[in-house]
Amino acid sequence: MSVDQKMDCGRRRLLLATSAAGGALGVAAAVPFVASLTPSERAKAAGAPVEADISKLAPGEMMTVEWRGKPVWILHRTPEMLESLKKTDDRVSDPKSEKPMQPGYAQNEGRSIKPEYLVVVGICTHLGCSPSEKFKTGAESGMGADWPGGFLCPCHGSTFDLAGRVYKSKPAPTNLEVPPHKYLTDATLIIGEDGAA
Numbered sequence: 001m002s003v004d005q006k007m008d009c010g011r012r013r014l015l016l017a018t019s020a021a022g023g024a025l026g027v028a029a030a031v032p033f034v035a036s037l038t039p040s041e042r043a044k045a046a047g048a049p050v051e052a053d054i055s056k057l058a059p060g061e062m063m064t065v066e067w068r069g070k071p072v073w074i075l076h077r078t079p080e081m082l083e084s085l086k087k088t089d090d091r092v093s094d095p096k097s098e099k100p101m102q103p104g105y106a107q108n109e110g111r112s113i114k115p116e117y118l119v120v121v122g123i124c125t126h127l128g129c130s131p132s133e134k135f136k137t138g139a140e141s142g143m144g145a146d147w148p149g150g151f152l153c154p155c156h157g158s159t160f161d162l163a164g165r166v167y168k169s170k171p172a173p174t175n176l177e178v179p180p181h182k183y184l185t186d187a188t189l190i191i192g193e194d195g196a197a
Helices: 003-037 041-047 079-088
Strands: 050-053 062-067 070-076 117-121 132-134 150-152 181-185 188-191
Touching (some): 117 188
Antiparallel strands (some): 050 188, 070 117, 181 188
């Protein structure tokens, strides 16, 4: 074996050893990077369905739960509140809830699975402000003598009825969003999952 051949063997061994070490370092560096791309436990929990106990929610009361960082309102509507929806049909821009702001099972006048419960994301569809409840009717509400009850977004004046339907000629382009949800029992609601609803 000549001197040149011995040098080529040495170079080859050095090249193979360097390549192997570089490959091992590359894999070692890639593992934490790839692991950082998977969602954290906190992120998984933030997107997970949320259970709400509605057993103590009296008619006329509303509760708020957080789902995916958004406030979700659960309103237990009274018979009078449900009756007011008939009066607002001609005043709202999407009375039959035809725009895709709700699952198919909530495309009805009450925008709900069970008429007495409204479940909506409490974020105005205009610029993402949070509307406030204006459940009192008439002049007592501060909204005018013909106000049937609902929600007011104080930022730009969008108003919504007790089904979360936006009134005509308001800045909000669509109704409040109805999240996917279903009833596990008469007293337990799960938000973020609907299955067969």
